[in-house]
Amino acid sequence: MAENYDLAGYLTKCVKAQIKVVFTTLINVKKSDQQVFQRFLSLTKIANKLGMDVYGDVDGTVYEEFGLDKNNREQIMDFFIIELGLKGIRFDCGVSPEDMAKLTHNHQDIKIILNASNPAEEVAYLLSLQAKKSNLVSCWNFYPQRYTASSLSYFTEKITALKASGILSQAFVALQRSDAQGPWQHNDKLPSIEMHRDLSLDFQVRHFVALGVDDIIVSTQFLNDTELMVLTNINLHKITLNLKPAVDITSVEQKILNDQSVHFVRPDLAEYIIRSTFSRLKYHHNDIPVRHFKGKYFEKGDVVILNNNAQNYKGELQIVTKQMANDGIRNLVGHLEESEQSIVACLTPNCEFSFNLAKES
Known part of the structure; x- marks a missing residue:
């Protein structure tokens, strides 16, 4: 997040463009770095006030950094929901399927988000553990390094399997500007599938609509007025x-x-x-x-x-x-x-x- 960026003004524009979710990451965020941590809390507070949901990307290092006990479900949910204001938690790695299945049973209906690039058998296993399907979402990776994103055929295969399981899917599209910011230092755009890397934002979104992706997330920021208008004009309910x-x-x-x-x-x-x-x-x-x-x-x-x-x-x-x-x-x-x-x-x-x-x- 840019230090001097007007978050309230930007998120207000996003709401007007019918954007409903903010996706951010806690990976590499240090609790001791109060400037970054307070910036994160400000983001979630403003977004929630505007009626937006904030989803956070976490892994096992986040548990260690913030002193969370992975076996203490109440402590985990209180931290992510009450202290951070998240409405969805994406587990990149480091959390067992058994723990994720338990976390889907929360009274606030917080979304527990899987890494979609994991083996397809993981979803079936989670469901066998009685995971609450309505609180389960599968989110694809983004790929800052050119040539490393998924092929269209593999992506289509996984999305088809998710739909058959009744699990919602999420994937990333990327802005085509060289000044767009990503979470990592190396940033050659951040698409979920390689064929999208150099194609227009309009096409990427329309393609994911056609493929049946439920939540389409813009991976690089910040959207300018032209890009916000592009998103506003896309029909998300029809090819x-x-x-x-x-x-x-x-x-x-x-x-x-x-x-x-x-x-x-x-x-x-x-x-x-x-x-x-x-x-x-x-x-x-x-x-x-x-x-x-x-x-x-x-x-x-x-x-x-x-x-x-x-x-x-x-x-x-x-x-x-x-x-x-x-x-x-x-x-x-x-x-x-x-x-x-x-x-x-x-x-x-x-x-x-x-x-x-x-x-x-």
Whole structure:
């Protein structure tokens, strides 16, 4: 935490941007360093007053530093809840599954947060110990060192397993500014998955929404007004795709693309395309003339709308997932960049989605 930063003003801005959780760390905080410790207490006091929850990252060294007995559940919870004002405690390491399971049974419903990168069997073991599931959360690591963050495939596998267990998940996104601050001296941005390291904040958040992450935490600080506005404008409850529209789309095609209520993935997934069929019901009576497309094929990432030649299928929207021939019944209305196609890969049967149309530069 920057010593001269206006915490109250900053957190007030965060609340207005619908940010609900502050994630901080107690690791390496010394009780003897009263300036840092009082700064920490000030943070939690202001955040709680604003209605925000503060989650703290701890490990076994924190127990030693603050003289906590890991077998004394009441002492531990009193320290973290009453003295520090935390609403969630993330155990990075050094605390046994048996102790964590016991800590989930607290009357204040404080969240006990696991390290999501630990073996998947840990969650099953905790549940077998009768851990209170509603107070259990699994939080991914952030990775300040380039090339060390998790792969997308491994991350997806773990998130899928957590969802199957009914455990909430958390993961980190990173700001793309060189002056953004992290908790460690070495700071090459702090994402949870490597593919996010150099991608926009907007994409990282939308991708995690699509992957089904429950709590998305910005790992580096401090958010400026532009970044806060980016977060405010993201729909956290629906998959959204940033589309570069074709220059010659018609007003009807633009209406279909901009319609926020009509696009759902058809449940019988096709091999070459993702079909959104409700738009053809809503816009079937509109004229959608054939528009010449010079390409012989549509490519992965192209978005098309079926034209008048498609007859009763006219108005259907499709996202191309595999190269296919242009047979004259589809109009190209836009293209999704490669990173956006990672979000397309998250679209499942009956899933709702919508587009954000990029403005022409």
